[in-house]
Amino acid sequence: MTERIVRSELERAAAAAARATDGVAFLRPGLTGLLRAAATSATGSRYASPPEGVRALRNSADGSWDVELRLTVRRGHRAADVTRAVRLAVEMATRPVVQGEDGTGGGQVSVTAIVTGIV
Amino acid sequence: MALNADRQPVDGADDGPLPCGRSLEAVWEGTVERGRSPAAEAAHRGSCPHCSAALADLRTLDALVTAARELDPPGGTDALTARVMDVVRLELRPGRTLPLGTRPDDTGWIFESAAARELRAAADGLPGIRAGSCRVRPLDVGAAEVGQGRGPLRVHVEVAASLEALPTAAEAVRGALFAVAERVLGMDVREIDVRVVDVLHEDMGTDGTGTGHGPEGSAG
Secondary structure: OOOHHOOOHHOOOOOOOHOOOEEEEEOHHOOOOOOOOHHHHHHHOOOOOOOOOOOEEEEOOOEEOOOEEEEEEEEOOOOHHHHHHHHHHHHHHHHHHHHHHOOOOOOOOEEEEEEEEOO | EOOOOOEEEOOOOOOOOOOOOOOHHHOOOOOOOOOOOOHHHHHHHHHHHHHHHHHHHHHHHHHHHHHOOOOOOOOOOHHHHHHHHHHHHHOOOOOEEEEHHHOOOOEEEHHHHHHHHHHHHHHHHHHHEEEEEEEEEEEHOOOHHOOOOOOEEEEEEEEEEEOOOOOHHHHHHHHHHHHHHHHHHHOOOEEEEEEEEEEEEEEEEEOOOOOOOOOOOOOO
């Protein structure tokens, strides 16, 4: 698989796992982006949508991946517990993606979740 | 947003500028960025397709919020509008991040603005107290560099207090904020520095005549 395909698949798997985690309200683009996207489709504006709330970056040094997510936490859930749960869920969801890529089993994914707000 | 070598998110513009170089936030709020002249900006925005599109988006967004008001949500429409714009503003100005969780394998972060919002709200909830600015910093600035920026934290908060609340203000604010740091956020706050910078007259607002006319209601 090419790096581009792996990145795309990592981001897709990570986003799905994060959204399914208890206490996650939404990922970036979040409320601003949703309103912006709704406004864009309503006006037919050509202003580009902001990127998805997940980004996967490959470390050229050792071939490992960093996945960064930006999310909002649902009120009533402890923010640190949510980011921990997201990390575990995303690690589990992305493991098969990188193991499939590298025959030597060296694919490692580091997950960072950033809370942008509590809603 | 990029990660530095210690995997701490690096501050940066949220979505990047519009193709013409202006920030979406400046266009939406009608402000002029540092280094630009108001007259030149007005001329630019009148003719630039990117800025015009962004402004059109804002008007539609405004219409969407107005339409949402008709749904009559609990808490009232003003509360909904305030919450929506609150989240939008927070997302447009991320700023620095703070570590979440104290376990060795925790990698979570929260934007200072988001944490400060919760801390200030806790102070505001106390009788006779109104929160001012709120900052969260590493407890020991020197050690923070060594510990990859995930060490314990200190909160600096400024409040206005009524004469009745004044004697116990610092203690009450400290208690409320420690509770939020632990239960709502899960942040390792070790010290909370409370400064009463203004006197609150419940019926008249703060005392503008004398000592301590400090900053209030800043973005935190």
